[in-house]
Amino acid sequence: MVAERLDGKACAAEVESSLVPRIMALKSKGVEPHLAVIIVGEDPASKVYVTAKQTGCERLGIKSTKYSLPADVGKEELITLIQTLNADINVHGILIQSPLPSVMDEIGLTELVEPNKDVDGFHPHNLGRLVQGRTDGLLPCTPSGIIRMLEWAGVKLAGARAVVIGRSRIVGIPLSLMLAARGYDATVSIVHSKTEDIDSICRDADVLVAAVGRPGLVKADWVKQGAVVIDVGVNRVLDSNKEKGWSLAGDVDPGVSENASLLSPVPGGVGPMTIAMLMTNTVFAAEQY
Amino acid sequence: MVAERLDGKACAAEVESSLVPRIMALKSKGVEPHLAVIIVGEDPASKVYVTAKQTGCERLGIKSTKYSLPADVGKEELITLIQTLNADINVHGILIQSPLPSVMDEIGLTELVEPNKDVDGFHPHNLGRLVQGRTDGLLPCTPSGIIRMLEWAGVKLAGARAVVIGRSRIVGIPLSLMLAARGYDATVSIVHSKTEDIDSICRDADVLVAAVGRPGLVKADWVKQGAVVIDVGVNRVLDSNKEKGWSLAGDVDPGVSENASLLSPVPGGVGPMTIAMLMTNTVFAAEQY
Numbered sequence: 001m002v003a004e005r006l007d008g009k010a011c012a013a014e015v016e017s018s019l020v021p022r023i024m025a026l027k028s029k030g031v032e033p034h035l036a037v038i039i040v041g042e043d044p045a046s047k048v049y050v051t052a053k054q055t056g057c058e059r060l061g062i063k064s065t066k067y068s069l070p071a072d073v074g075k076e077e078l079i080t081l082i083q084t085l086n087a088d089i090n091v092h093g094i095l096i097q098s099p100l101p102s103v104m105d106e107i108g109l110t111e112l113v114e115p116n117k118d119v120d121g122f123h124p125h126n127l128g129r130l131v132q133g134r135t136d137g138l139l140p141c142t143p144s145g146i147i148r149m150l151e152w153a154g155v156k157l158a159g160a161r162a163v164v165i166g167r168s169r170i171v172g173i174p175l176s177l178m179l180a181a182r183g184y185d186a187t188v189s190i191v192h193s194k195t196e197d198i199d200s201i202c203r204d205a206d207v208l209v210a211a212v213g214r215p216g217l218v219k220a221d222w223v224k225q226g227a228v229v230i231d232v233g234v235n236r237v238l239d240s241n242k243e244k245g246w247s248l249a250g251d252v253d254p255g256v257s258e259n260a261s262l263l264s265p266v267p268g269g270v271g272p273m274t275i276a277m278l279m280t281n282t283v284f285a286a287e288q289y
Numbered sequence: 290m291v292a293e294r295l296d297g298k299a300c301a302a303e304v305e306s307s308l309v310p311r312i313m314a315l316k317s318k319g320v321e322p323h324l325a326v327i328i329v330g331e332d333p334a335s336k337v338y339v340t341a342k343q344t345g346c347e348r349l350g351i352k353s354t355k356y357s358l359p360a361d362v363g364k365e366e367l368i369t370l371i372q373t374l375n376a377d378i379n380v381h382g383i384l385i386q387s388p389l390p391s392v393m394d395e396i397g398l399t400e401l402v403e404p405n406k407d408v409d410g411f412h413p414h415n416l417g418r419l420v421q422g423r424t425d426g427l428l429p430c431t432p433s434g435i436i437r438m439l440e441w442a443g444v445k446l447a448g449a450r451a452v453v454i455g456r457s458r459i460v461g462i463p464l465s466l467m468l469a470a471r472g473y474d475a476t477v478s479i480v481h482s483k484t485e486d487i488d489s490i491c492r493d494a495d496v497l498v499a500a501v502g503r504p505g506l507v508k509a510d511w512v513k514q515g516a517v518v519i520d521v522g523v524n525r526v527l528d529s530n531k532e533k534g535w536s537l538a539g540d541v542d543p544g545v546s547e548n549a550s551l552l553s554p555v556p557g558g559v560g561p562m563t564i565a566m567l568m569t570n571t572v573f574a575a576e577q578y
Contacts (some may be wrong), residue, residue: 124413125414125419127413127416127534128412128413128414128415128416128420129417130417130420131419131463131466132413132458133456133458159484159485167422167471169422174420175419180462181456182456187478187483187485187490188482189477189479190382190476192463192469194474195448196448201476221467
């Protein structure tokens with residue numbers, strides 16, 4: 001078997017297209033969906049992400065405003081900005097680009113964003129709804145993008161064994177909750193760095209998601225014949241063949257395509273879906289306003 | 290092998306004892322920990338639970354006040370009561386006894402309770418902290434009681450395979466998150482009514498928790514030799530030998546004790562732990578005030 005490519009880019013394009021009439025309906029009511037993006041410091045990867053998000057907005061006619069703050073910005077100034085954006089009726093979504101400089105309390109700052117403008121879906125109030133089994137609000141973008149992509153590809157989730165490698169608050173845990181929720185109904189196992197026999201647990205998976213940030217962690221013999229594999233890892237690895245000296249690698253070894261039936265690659269898989277779901281959340285937030 | 294009894298009552302007594310000096314310290318600062326319990330309607334099981342909770346308070350010198358409202362109480366009246374208790378600086382914990390009459394929006398009402406007085410740990414804000422891997426706040430009482438009981442009995446959780454049967458917002462999901470969190474580090478599988486081969490997945494478990502409300506669901510051959518089994522089910526089953534016509538049965542068949550090494554029974558296991566953790570949350574809430 002050679003895995004088919006799970007084309008996140010194509011799925012993302014469909015998701016974005018479906019937003020166009022909703023954006024037009026909003027504008028015809030005088031509402032221009034508006035995303036505010038806060039970036040602190042000069043992290044190069046953060047800049048790339050922010051540009052991709054603003055380009056997504058432009059593509060769809062969503063207004064976006066970038067607030068670039070220096071790495072040594074005072075906490076008070078950052079808090080004041082968040083509060084101002086919370087209070088601004090013309091701003092529907094607020095996003096604080098991760099990572100923040102390490103001295104800052106990223107989770108604490110996230111909690112200052114109004115839950116109904118939290119288009120990243122990271123506020124505890126929005127995460128807590130997932131624990132209640134409610135998947136109808138502002139959902140974290142990467143996990144909801146993965147689910148959307150699986151549905152788009154016709155992957156059966158109900159009753160399927162799903163194994164999620166990684167327990168981050170951004171991907172692994174919220175994705176596990178969504179997969180296990182009523183309506184999706186997968187049987188979910190959460191595995192992580194302390195798991196014993198991780199390869200044998202992974203071999204039980206019909207749907208295997210790797211979200212840990214360890215290049216090439218998942219090998220071919222971890223994957224059952226015919227399994228669907230989603231690679232969420234975005235790792236920079238040394239690559240002397242590239243002028244810049246590195247290339248991107250996922251958490252999944254390319255050899256996995258021998259066993260998997262469908263494989264979402266890095267890049268071109270989960271990345272575009274994350275942007276598409278951010279756009280979806282921004283439109284949703286504007287509609288609720 | 291005949292399973293040893295995991296004595297929730299003994300563990301709960303220790304937990305409660307450990308609260309006594311904290312309660313005395315609060316009182317010496319002029320703070321009397323105070324739990325407000327709201328009960329709506331005449332559900333007999335609810336009355337039993339509320340009495341048990343108030344008795345727990347009495348035992349420890351925690352003040353409790355019961356607000357009994359008729360089943361047909363207006364929504365506005367209920368909301369006003371919650372808001373009054375939220376604003377009352379002499380009330381540290383607020384609990385709305387479940388189940389509410391079916392016409393009422395139980396989750397919506399829970400969200401009106403101030404998160405820092407939410408001693409049930411059911412507010413999305415408190416549940417969301419679990420998704421972030423934070424286990425230091427107001428945690429749902431039954432899951433945190435189970436974890437406490439497992440630690441008390443010296444059960445190794447790090448790297449252990451834990452299988453949680455049931456995906457309720459009250460027990461199954463928050464317990465799964467706690468078990469998977471850093472510091473506990475179990476490998477967790479969440480199984481439910483849509484799971485295929487549930488018995489074979491359960492046989493992988495070092496720690497097996499049944500929280501679905503189906504009497505006798507878990508049979509001896511679902512349990513690996515030496516596994517630790519926690520029964521959360523509280524089911525009324527017809528019993529002509531009893532004057533009242535019924536008796537309590539858990540989700541775990543008594544025959545499981547042939548295979549398990551430790552078994553938390555119903556009654557006498559998780560029940561007392563739930564009360565002890567409610568007391569713990571109330572003291573914690575008073576300390577944060």
